[in-house]
Amino acid sequence: MAYDPRSFPPFAVTVDIVLFTVSDTLEILLVERGGPPFEGAMALPGGFVAPDESVTDAAWRELAEETGLDGDLLKGVHLEQLATFGAVDRDPRMRVVSVAYVGMCSVRPELLAGTDARDAVWVDVTQLRELAFDHAEIIATGLERVRAKLEYTTLATSLAGEDFTLGDLHRIYEVVWGIELDLANFRRKVLATDGFVEPTWQKRVSPAGGAPAAVYRAGTATHLSPPLVRPQ
Amino acid sequence: MAYDPRSFPPFAVTVDIVLFTVSDTLEILLVERGGPPFEGAMALPGGFVAPDESVTDAAWRELAEETGLDGDLLKGVHLEQLATFGAVDRDPRMRVVSVAYVGMCSVRPELLAGTDARDAVWVDVTQLRELAFDHAEIIATGLERVRAKLEYTTLATSLAGEDFTLGDLHRIYEVVWGIELDLANFRRKVLATDGFVEPTWQKRVSPAGGAPAAVYRAGTATHLSPPLVRPQ
């Protein structure tokens, strides 16, 4: 198909990041909009793709700017492309196609210390208010992606810290899926999957009491086969 | 984040379609490029998104133009967004971000009868030559998507015709996955999944001999749980 490079229809291309973390609940990073449209509403962090950077690079740049994380800490974050949203009127000002990304990280004090992150907050996904643009739809898509990914990948470890107990990992599954899982069967499943977690040979006690728990770190496996499927 | 609508970085946005069908092998629809760059190379069908159409609409429009299918027959085709490819230099002429879609259809004589389809051909995915742009990567992504989708959805029926035998469906799985599957266990699995297929109460004989086979059509279910997983 031949075409004239000077007469193409002009679009703006942006990236939006749905960054998840697990504390007591499943939370995403949102920013408050300071101007119209949707002034005062919450929105996903994101911004324009620059002419000289790839879409993926733009996503990583925005992630770094909004979280204040730098090189080494960024490597602990998982980021993957989610989907592209290209309805004609999704932005009332102009034609914008947005490539959404899903991120998963563990909460750290360094987060939100960056310069661009002054207005960024973690919000419980079950307590979302009005959202700007089509960001509610993007978040719903991202939420389903994360829930599905926990079934057949080891990505839950990216929501845990550097090291974690099987109780921690169990809680991440329960919080993300919003259901209760039998801990005994969960433990067996995780330990039976080669490369999901590896022992650090250390023990850790919980402030709430209980026996000391073995501490693990993420293994080298990326996929779970057979998967760890959601009940029901 | 405030920005000036008149000073955004300009991009072209295109759609590319990876349309699969199963005949004796797994095949995709390709067009031969008539001009530079990559003149003479095979490329995915696709084109620009118009200013007044959504990205999804553009994908359906291109699909219709390239296959020559119209309203009713198009409904038998499954089309879904695959991923977006946005490397800086993926098109040597200008900055282009392409949203790729995956399609699945059964081969029909009406295909390739459209005006834009004169150069379109079905190519065995195992026999691909040099491809234009990053289309080899797009195809590889689409291929893995289709293979994975057969595991946990009923989409194999969109690669079969209006009605089909379990032998037909079995062959589709074998061709797409490139492996042999035990037919007896496959039959039981399909029939045990509510809504995967429904009987038409008709029988069909194969030209190669054998007992007459019961004819089924697609059921109403979209997901398989538990999934029909690839061996190994």
Added chain:
DNA sequence: GGAATAGTGTCTTTGAGACAATATATC
């Protein structure tokens, strides 16, 4: 009859899920 396809039966093994039991920490 021989080859090809359709369909059923059966046995083994694997794994998911329910749930009991025991051990060790904090308060």
Added chain:
DNA sequence: GATATATTGTCTCAAAGACACTATTCC
């Protein structure tokens, strides 16, 4: 001791996989 967490054990049931067997068609 009460409570919370960690860890192991056991039993049942569902499903996957291997494979034998029968039936019906074309050549």
